Amino acid sequence: VPEAAVHVAFLSSAGMGHLNPCLRLASVFLRHGCKVTLIIPKPIVSLAESNIISRFCSSFPHQVSQIDFNLTPLDPNTVNTNDPFFLQYETIRRSVHLLSPILSSLSTSLSAFIVDVFLISPIVSIVDKIFCPSYIYFSSSARMLSFLAYVSVLADADPAAQPHPSTLVGDVIHIPGITLPIPRSSVPPLFLLEGSNSFQRMMMEDSLKLTKLDGVFINSFEELEGEALAALNEGKVVRGMPPVYGIGPLMACEFENVDQGQKGCMSWILEWLNERAEGSVVYVSLGSRTETRREQIKDMALGLIECGYSFLWVVKLKRVDREEDEGLEDVLGSELMGKVRERGVVVKEFVDQMKILGHPAVGGFVTHGGWNSITENIREGVNILTWPQGGDQKINAEVVRMNGVGIWIEEWGWGTQKVVEGKEIAKRIKEMMSNESLRVKAGEMKEAARKACGVGGSCEVIIKRLIEEWKR
Ligand code: BUP
Secondary structure: OOOOOOEEEEEOOOOHHHHHHHHHHHHHHHHOOOEEEEEEEEOOOOHHHHHHHHHHHHHOOOOEEEEEEEOOOOOHHHOOOOOHHHHHHHHHHHHHHHHHHHHHOOOOOOOEEEEEHHHHHHHHHOHHHOOOOEEEEEOOOHHHHHHHHHHHHHHHOOHHHOOOHHHHOOOEEOOOOOOOOEEHHHOOHHHHOOOOOHHHHHHHHHHHHHHHOOEEEEOOOHHHHHHHHHHHHOOOOOOOOOOEEEOOOOOOOHHHOOOOOOOOHHHHHHHHHHOOOOOOEEEEEOOOOOOOOHHHHHHHHHHHHHHOOEEEEEOOOOOOHHHOOOOHHHHHOHHHHHHHHHHEEEEOOOOOHHHHHOOOOEEEEEEOOOHHHHHHHHHHOOEEEEOOOOOOHHHHHHHHHHOOOEEEOHHHOOOOOOOOOHHHHHHHHHHHHOOHHHHHHHHHHHHHHHHHHOOOOHHHHHHHHHHHHHHO
């Protein structure tokens, strides 16, 4: 490492949807010769997270330092969530005052501090103790960032009223600079929930603090979300917005290889895919932190069997992987399980999603619409069927549909609310797999995506410019 190397510290929150883009962004800086310090909140929630952190650190033994950030356990009476990932966000937020001594003990001074989107207010509160510019990495779409930023404008309309988030949002939200308004039905359900929850508090607090940051890194790019990126950067969404750097689509890295030299699940999955015809397989994964409801699993299986395509189905029965103890056969029964096995492959393990999406046999992706999954897919040019389960996923589905790279069946609603029948699932999968216009658009977007993250592309231009700025 050159002595004068730029030194960037990263602090992620919880869940693979947050950790993956954090580590991928860190590797972009590593590729440009920077030194990276990874601050790891402990204890770590899921096994997938522990594994990827170890693989990341051992892949860059000389360039990466890791520091444990031991969290102060929360008094369970002070939080009203039992979601382990939300508990972790809250715990990190409340432990953030312990960070300044950690940062000031670093042997090389920091050029920049980049933290997870869920840590905006806490970081802003210690900004004068950090002595370097502070940024967030936003792990969702620019459309979702516009919504987050615009919450402060909505709340500001009547500051004395201290309204509940649900009363801020009308039937549709017209955000300046964004042509297609966001319907109330697309807003993250937790935000609209009666009563009070940590997600609402986070959105309300953090929206107001966004302008205090030095910048936002976002896993998106001009051709995909040019309008939203421009509206944000031109201060149309909210005045005083710091620069929003579209450095996407972030690429998967070698350290993500889950098998790592052993013959784990990926080797036989790839062998199975190698035997399938080009574009003939449907890949189904509803994300790393969405457990599929028991009531839906049978219909999902029936739909996959009926659609007529081969399929690779990554199923999650529990929210946190450490707790997965049941087999799919226990849920489906042996007869249905037998039929599933005739046509497809079902796994409960964490797979290398990018490798699967990049395999020529895969012709379609049924996804919950997590932003990482969408951008990974866009990079590989595979047709998409989005089935939002919660959070930002409907807002992301709108981006998919606007760009003509996938379909979204709005009548299905949130996946966590109603059961979609097998027949309907089969019909829509066929529709997605056979749609030529999607394939053409997905192919064009793939080209644009590769340009954006390739040599001389927008990501490289932005990163090089920032590194130069930080050196001054
Ligand atoms: Br499951 C699974 N392998 O088996 P999203 C996920 N992933 O590599 P999320 C795997 O985890 P939220 C698996 O490629 C993506 O990078 C996937 O992030 C990877 O959704 C990440 O898609 C998942 O953003 O939640 O984590 O379910 O929507 O809250 O970000």
